[in-house]
Amino acid sequence: MVMNTTRADFGPRFVLLLIALLALVIGCSQESQRPSKASPAAYFEETQRNTTLPDGDAIKPGSVQDTGDGRLRYATAKGRKMEVSYRPDGDGYRYTGVKEVSSSTAK
Secondary structure, eight states, X not given: OOOOOOGGGGHHHHXXXXXXXXXXXXXXXXXXXXXXXXXXXXXXXXXXXXXXXXXXXXXXXXXXXXXXXXXXXXXXXXXXXXEEEEEEETTEEEEEEEEEEOTXXXX
16 A cells, blocks of 8 residues: 655644744744843943933933942933933833932932
């Protein structure tokens, strides 16, 4: 007895393999597009670098520092010192309570 194997016999397996491969590729590419979560300061700088403040000012690149108590301090392009509170939120952080700090308060 000779078995007649046709392409139709492999159809469902091939479709499942193709779906699994596509899911893997799509899942990996979305993961690589997420900002790095190396530190709260690095994450803030990476995700907020294009943010413009209401008065047209912007975050100065390389100025973000973690105070170690759930707050970040950063300078603006116009030279102001700012502070924002943060807390972990899912894959990133949630920022609240942005305020300007005096030069004597900023470290």
